[in-house]
Amino acid sequence: MTNHVLITGTAGGIGLALAEAFLSAGWQVTGIDRDQSALDRPGYSHSFCDITDETAMDSAFDEAMARAPLRAVIANAAVTDMAHHTVLEQDYATWRNVLDVNVNGAFVTARAGARRLAPVGSGNITFITSSLAFLNQAKANDGPYCASKSAVEMLMRVLALELTSSGVNVNTLFPSTKIATGFFAGASTEEQAELDPPTILNDTALFLANLTPGALTGHSLDQQRWDSDPAYRAELGGHR
Template sequence: MTELISLAGRRAVVTGAAQGLGKAIALRLAEAGADLIIGDLDESLAAKAAEDITRRHGVRAVGCAMDVTDTSSVRAVADRAVAELGGLEIWVNNAGIFPSVPLLEMSDETWAKVLDVNARGSFVGAREAARRMTDAGTGGVIVNVISTAGFRGSAPGLAAYVSSKHAVRGLTRELALELAPHGIRVLGVAPSHVPTEGNIAAATAAGVPAEQLSAMALMMTGPIGRPGIPDDIARVALFCASDLSAFMTGSTLLADGGTTA
């Protein structure tokens, strides 16, 4: 069992990993033995996260600036993984945005930005990871962090977000077909709403009062009987990245406490 879950000797990139869900995923991958690149728009925060991960788990972790909407930035991170870590076997597309704007008020620019970050960002990340994995001949795993919004409508104001997550779920299935001959598996993880620094800040910026945020968490509690935490999702991501899921590709795993049941 230890060998099945071990990531010792493997190298990973996690996007949007300076805090929240991305950092939780990076911590679990590191605990299993992976060396990592922590990519984030905030380079300083990424560096601090990398230092924390190295201190906790003794792996090599490197924080770097990364903009998933900039193809050259994504390529640079992929190249850095190969150059500094010695290879690339795991790529986690976690970076995403979720502005809440009613359809009648949504601008073309807002729609395009959400699709650019969430959908195109995942596509570019997967493509650049797959190129390096195929060049090395090692195979690997690509994990897309999707959402229960990739299975259904979510809430008013999230037309762009829901559309982007349906797109990434479809991308996951298609890439699994295309990349299987190269020994690359592609899996999705679909969390329900999990409080993180990012979505709390977004809700606060949108004027949602703190008491309403608490009520939202309770409303989203499924049959398991409690709201999720980032580590709940990170454990599923670790399962996807490890050999425990060796016979799986193309699937999107719901990590939602049963809210989509």
């Protein structure tokens, strides 16, 4: 039976890179995005959907499950304040939009996935977060994004606890470096040259999606440590 993953935010950036990686690994992929851009590759299905719309998301998940049972769900879609205001200058509408997409959208995605994976006693839910989620990595002029990713880290831990007996693994995966996505569209040419490619998370995301029931849950995986620290990789890689 072909493995099936649902990934949000597949119209570009990390989500698109993940979709392509899973397809290349032989997975069936359902992509969800409020942009209608879709991969034209065998095995890929696209749902035009706002991840904060729980009714639309439930329908998208039902349609995905009708194609094939899901083994993994990756909550990747996110936005930021592209103007990088200070908190004092932050407009409330932008603040609410970032929190709505990044936190509420992640909640709706994960809940929909958990409701379908838990009854069968297996599956993997991964949230893509950021090193900016952590207290020692707070960054000026990125209040909404930092706050939203911190909230998702805690949501992961709560959901992992709640799903422990079900066998469903719940983890986060975050890059410790800047990645070439739309978030840095306004960066200088010099800054653009220093960005890592969106593909940087592919191998680790595949590792997390392939975990066996109850193998590794409630963890925040640091991509930089995974790539550079053999002991860290061996410790986590021992879970399958």
